[in-house]
Amino acid sequence: STLDRSSAASDVYKRQLKCGWNMTQTTTFENTVTHPLRVFLVEDSLDVRELMIENLTMIPGVVVAGVSESEGDALNQLNALPCDVLIVDIQLKKGNGINLLRQISEKAKAANALKIICSNNATEVFRRVGRQYGVNHFFDKTSEFPQLFELVKSLSSANLGVRVHG
Secondary structure (H helix, E strand, O other): OEEEEOOOOOOEEEEEEEOOOOOEEEEEEEOOOOOOEEEEEEOOOHHHHHHHHHHHHOOOOEEEEEEEOEHHHHHHHHHHOOOOEEEEOOEOOEOEHHHHHHHHHHOOHHHHOEEEEEEOOOOHHHHHHHHHOOEEEEEEOOOOHHHHHHHHHHHHHHHHOEEEEO
C-alpha cells in the first residue's frame, strides 16, 4: 500500500464503512486537534484483551488510552481520560457493558466517543439496546475481529488525514 497525505480542506472526514450490522453507515470523524486516535477498551477476558491491545497498537496513529475489565472502573477512568473510540464487551467481571453505555450516555466525558460493542452476545436484542445508548458499530467477537480492526484503521487514517491506496 502506498500512503499519501490527503489535501482535504475540511477537518471533517466521512468514510463509508461496512459495520458489524451488515449495513453501510457513514461515520463522521471530526478532527479539531491532531493527536493519535485514542481508544479505550473495556474487556474482562485477559486473553482477548491482550489480543485486542496487540492488534490495536499495530495500527498507525492509534494509542490505547485506557483499559478496564469492570463497569465501575471503566466509568471512573472514562470520566478522567479523553478517548475518541470506546470498545466495550457486554459481559464484564463486575457490572456489564450495557449499563456502562447507559451511564456514559447520561453524563460521562466519553459521551461523544465513537462507541463500539465487541461481544459474543451478538443477538438482535443487544444490538438494539446498544443503538439506544449510542453504539455506532457492533461486532461479534467470535467472528468479526478483522472487521473491527479495519474500522479502527479507517478511523485512524481519517484522523491522520492519510489516505491508504491499495
